[in-house]
Amino acid sequence: MAEVWVLGEVRDGALRPTTHELVTAARALAGGEPVRALLVGSDLAAAAEGVRGVDGLLLMDDPRLAAYSPDGYARAIAQLVAERAPEVILAAASARGRDLAPRVAAHAGGAVASDVVAVERVDGTIQALRPIFAGKALARVRVDGRPAVITLRPNSVPATEDDGAQPPVERVALGEYAAGAVVTAVERSASVRPDVAEAEIIVSGGRGIGGPEHFALIEALADALGAAVGASRAVVDAGWRPHGDQVGQTGKTVSPRLYVACGISGAVQHLAGMKTSQVIVAINKDAEAPIFAVADYGIVGDVFEVIPALTEAVRAARNG
């Protein structure tokens, strides 16, 4: 039977929300065939309770899997894949998913389509849409290898609805285990804001913000919106913001629901990284800035006046 699997992602014992998006994509691909989620790790009971919308849950829960290992996890997953032969494996296009997918596929003799924004069945084939050149172009690919391993970009499909039903759980044993690279510590960033790669709303700042000290304006707006803070390459290269915040061709390529570009002129590398956002807002004092050509809503004005006003307006709307 041709099953579609979802490789769920667990961090700190909790299921990561991207897993629910994978289930939506898996359901659409399965067309009535069974959808199964697979969780790999140790002490998975709490994470397992979060899984919904699937026909079955495979739990590979073993103390030896307490610390993540790219090669160790990949071999463990591949062993199960060899036994059960799922047709498709969906994983998140995340630091974890992109790390594991190629290794699992290589072990299992399958093929990977990375960082896809859409996947569908066309005349019995599995086809996906992948942004290339950071979104300056889109490639349509047909995944012929089996298993077809697909990493899905966060925010590409809606999360599956909670139907309230717990899927039947099947525990699967881990065989021999060896790991060459093993996580020894996880450091969380001090920020409580969402990560730019996964956020539903992003507020980004560019050179027009004037200096690192003025990013407090951006942060205040981001916090009012519950958003991540992004940055242009110029600002990151100047050392104003950490590298992980950069949006663009040599940074994160993102598709949030709302992208607010503040003091960003809109270099082609930056536009490539955020053009697939659902709604784009641009705030810039230069009415000719290229960012306005892709923005749904634009305000030509001084960021030092407009951003605080916008923060106030958002707060008022949220409280009202």
Next chain:
Amino acid sequence: MIKQVPDTATRIQDRVKDGTVDTDGVTWIVSPYDEYAVEEALRIRERHGGTVTLVSLGPERAQAALKDMLALGADEAVHLWDPAFDGLGPRATARVLAAAARKLPYDLILAGWKGVDHDEGLVPIYLAHELDIPHASFVVKVAFADGRADVTREIEGGRERLDVALPAVLTAQKGLNEVRYASLKGIMAVKRKEIPTWDAAAIGLDPAELPERGVAWLGVERPPDRKAGRRIQGTPSEAAAELVRLLRDEAKVL
């Protein structure tokens, strides 16, 4: 391991024709993440000794990419090309790189986490699989002790530290280092340098036995154009209030 890609300033969207990207006349550069990998290799050599060997698979023009990186101070370079290598998929590319790596002594293989052209991020990890060695991806920090690597990788909202047995493949993320500039002396020195080209036979490969693509490219499309929307007028507070209203009632994203 470095890859030559079109300059990131290239307007690729205007070069999408007949289902492919026309790269005729583009400026070719070393993929920026590969530059971080080369820079880190040089820094590791400065701290721990050893030699830095560059490897690139690509047509004749890849020689220029290798020379650019040799000018930064790398010791050796190998160019991999054979007409049979044209259009290889990531699995086959990794197989070729692995065959070359086996002919070169190595303790560590560094590469960018992806090429900024097809954005797949597959080849270095496939390479680790081919060589049956561990890997760590999105690396932002590396240290060594007792024949092992202490590696920090970027994850969403934080970092993971890994203990990695060597040899291993590490893929570079932005933030790993700042890439140096080539010195005039370095640039002059590589001008006369001959870079050997190894074909399939030279690395003991039968091209007929390379893995199939597994993923077929059906065509490349221009992304849907975004239209410039509306400009919101008024004083900052008027414009802000109007924007919030539009985001809530019209765009429905708040």
